[in-house]
Amino acid sequence: MQKTYGLPALLSLFVPGLGQLIKGQILKAFLIWAVGGVLSFFLAWTLVVPFVIWAWNVYDAYNDPA
Template sequence: MKATYGVPALFSFFIPGLGQLIKGHILKAFLIWAVGGVVGFLLAWTLVVPFLIWAWNVYDAYNSQA
């Protein structure tokens, strides 16, 4: 049985990209780690952009199809 909604969103809440990885979206998880890491590093002083990336990550883990 595949995790479809709540569990991937919960995992992505704590570790961005983990929910996508659980759903089998390996490329999407890697891109979240790569892009989120670079953008988070470069724009950490804003706090808004990294938060938006994190919030989208949780939303995507919840709503994307398994």
């Protein structure tokens, strides 16, 4: 059975990458901030790309084992 993480997912709803950071995945949190921030900045007009990045971030914080 796969372990899930409710608190990291909840935190990632509000601050992308924070869930990964509190799980100890420092590199992944930094990449979410850097790559996700740059892509969202340049592709914000699409509204789809920032939403997909945000949704993947929450999903990853909930399902990915620490």
